[in-house]
Amino acid sequence: MFKKILIANRGEIACRVAATARRMAIKTVAVYSDADVNAKHVSFCDEAIHIGGSAPKDSYLRWEKIIAAAKASGAEAIHPGYGFLSENEEFAQACLDAGLVFIGPPASAIKAMGLKAESKQLMEKAGVPLVPGYHGSDQSPALLQREADRIGYPVLIKASAGGGGKGMRAVDKSEDFAAALASCQREAINSFGNDKVLVEKYAQRPRHIEIQVFGDTLGNYVYLFERDCSVQRRHQKVLEEAPAPGMSQAMRQQMGEAAVAAARAVNYVGAGTVEFIVEQREGGAMNFFFMEMNTRLQVEHPVTEAITGLDLVEWQLRVASGEALPLKQEQLSIQGHAIEARICAESPDNNFLPATGTLHVYQKPSCATFERGTVRIDDGVREGDTISPFYDSMVAKLIVHGQTREEALARLDEALAQTRIVGLSTNVQFLRHVVRSPSFAQANLDTALIQREEALLFKQETIGLPLAAASAIAQTLLNEKAREGTDPFSRRDGWQTHGVTVRPFEFEFRGESAKAALTYRHDGTLQLQVGELSGPLVFSRGEQGIDIEFAGQRLTAAVFTQGEVDHVFAARGATQITAIDLLAHAGETQAEGGRLTAPMPGKVVSFAVKAGDKVSKGQPLAVMEAMKMEHTIAAPADGVVLELLYAPGDQVTEGSELLKIGA
Incomplete structure (x- = not known):
């Protein structure tokens, strides 16, 4: 077993990996950017090394700096976490070339499964059912438009190298395709350095069900059952649970064996997730189609740990050090039900705009109130920390486990009620609304649940x-x-x-x-x-x-x-x-109108108008990027553009006036 590892990540996943390493008496080395100099993961590890500027491209994506840090610290292996370099085959190979163990699959497996289009071609040859779509190498906008028209709308544009909902756009009609494609490609370049996309039929009432797989260097493979990740916003997961409600044992085995076959086809090693779109038909029948394979540990892995009683990070470390899988398929079983809620710094009532700020109050639920089950918080922040615009908006993961789904639901709602955050907007109350909604409570799940229950989820007031x-x-x-x-x-x-x-x-x-x-x-x-x-x-x-x-x-x-x-x-x-302080506010007048301001700190990507242009209410004016996601700013009323106050590429603070519009 390793004596020291470097964790090439930040936040909660860095703390999560370090916790298991500490339990196994393995020393850990953290890396950190300028923005993370006082971050929790820095103090949580045994050592820490600075690797660059706040933007990921200047630090957490600089794999040459990370490898140099590992060698300088005496680490024997690198755990990539998820995101950043976790699915970068060049990084995996560079670790091997430097004499370091990459705690993940071989570079060849990452390459085979990392690009969505190529992996679908591989699965098609293996006979795995695929969603109708275009996965070809010709990426000309005109051809992609023709293919989308051929497939039939709605379609989904997806970054081939993507993940986490980034570089993904649903398009309902042909005339919207070109703009959606351009936005998707920009986001893909910013997040993954690759603007190649694929186009697929957007399935109606789909469920997103994934299978956790594991392989070792000795040729052994198992699947650790499924997770339902259907509740999503902007194609990013909000709630995940295991096992998937309504899953028959026969279908569980069929999907599990298909996932293992996919892993075996690329000689996979370590933790991976095979994701499927599950089509729901009348009468309860379900068909599944291969979507992609994530060649890393998933954000939602704790629900699998809860129902199996296993530590998946420990399995990763053991497999990477050359040990065999700890258990065989027949030794694995499901115990109870688990649900994970992603607590994010964002404003659900304002189109989920990301939020930044200081955690002036950060109170977590007391596990003492849950005698019959477990409540777990995975986070990488402490009270007083700042959520910056440079990284993902997730603050923490709240995981609950119960003997039944109903028990887990009740425990999750109670735990969310005890989660108190002051200093920035979060989705905690929105999550409570989702958990209490009829669709989620009755396991009537699909990826459109949030849109379907919109009237019950947004702008709700439970305290009058x-x-x-x-x-x-x-x-x-x-x-x-x-x-x-x-x-x-x-x-x-x-x-x-x-x-x-x-x-x-x-x-x-x-x-x-x-x-x-x-x-x-x-x-x-x-x-x-x-x-x-x-x-x-x-x-x-x-x-x-x-x-x-x-x-x-x-x-x-x-x-x-x-x-x-x-x-x-x-x-x-x-x-x-x-x-309202009646004395302090006496005599104040209303602020001047006609201003369009940045709804969050971030970067100006582009303007769709210029000075002198006439605009109509709802017309797109500018695109901003924050926390690796793009946001379009529209005209609040008809008018004329008087002046653009920034240029594309400029960084702006929340509330900065971007452009002026007059009557």
Whole structure:
């Protein structure tokens, strides 16, 4: 077994690999960029070596620097994690040439399976069913357009070297194909350095089911069952679970054996995932088609670990050191059900725009509340860390396990309720809405679930204005009480020698202004009015937060104040309410209109207009890139472009004015 390995990655996967290595008494070496100098994975490993600038192309994609770091540190092997160089055959071969073990498949297997088009041709020769499409080498836009028209819409354009939903576009009609192709190719170049694409028929009501496979250097292969990854946004996975609901034992075996055959065809070694599109037919019948093979460990591998009781990173290390697979196929079994939720820094209600900022509050669920099962958090951040625009938006992975799917669902919702993040937007509440939706709860799964349940998932408010305002006021009063002195004239509770005091409050809640009035009665009780609703306000500090009762409703809320914003977390959900300082905001006027600003920090990719152009509401104006994804900015109204304030390639901060539009 290795004595020391270098982990050529960052964030949660670097911490995940290091945790298993530590348990196996293997020393670890981290690498880090300028942006990651204080990152969790740097301190989590035994050693750390700086490898370059913040952008991946200046650090985590510079394999020559990584190999030099490994040799300088005395590491015997390199674990690539996932993403970055994990599926780069040149890197795998360079490790071998440098006398280092690449903890993954041989370069030949990565090359055979790494390009989607070539791998599909390989599977076609092997008789594996494929989705109708074009996988050829001629990449001229005109030919790709003709092939898409021949296949029939909707079609899916996919970067041949892609993964993680990047370089992928669904196209519903022929006239949209050219623009989607150009955007897909730009994103593919930025993420993978290769703009080759393939075009496939976009299956209706498809499920995304993948098989975990493992091979060793002795020719042994197993499959560790399946994962359902159908719940996706922008072709990126949101929730993953194992085993796949509704999967028959016969189909599980058929797909597993097909996945092993695919791995065996390329002499695969280590952990890999064979992904299938599963077509659902009337009556419950399902047909599967090969989609691609990911020649690495997957983000969602913890759900497989949960149902098998195995450590897949340990298997990777053992296989890479020359050992045989620890178990044979007949020794593997499924135990219970597991679900993983990807917690990301993004705004689901704003088209999932990525978010950056500081984790001022980062509270994880307490495992002590889950006596009958397990809750696991895989992350690479700590409270106080900054989420930068340079890398993926994922903050953490929340994994739960139960004896049944229903138990796992309940445990996941409770764990999400206990996950509290303040400082940037996240998808935690959106994930709770998905988990509670009828489609997901009843395992009515396909890749369009989020679009189908849109009315239930977006812009939902589980804590209304009355309780949000009551929570903010209770927090204010408790803070004031903690600061007050013993002199009755210094008290801030409205105490006076006679009569009552009415204290006004003003809030902004979900984009609307609201007023509240708190009456301090002479007997010490409080009367609160929020809008038309009025009643006694009773509250006290409890073990789980503030216990609040107002207008016949009760709530236990954890309230965190950041500036003027109170972040309210409760079992039923979470919300934000902004307290308006009436004196500070007196006399303010509304900001001037006609400005188009960057919705997030990132890079300006291109402008679709120039000064003097007339534009219509909804017309694309510019393309920005952040966290390795492209985002199109459209005109909010009809008008004329007055001025472009940046050039393509410029880096901009959130809120930067990109261009001016006039009437």
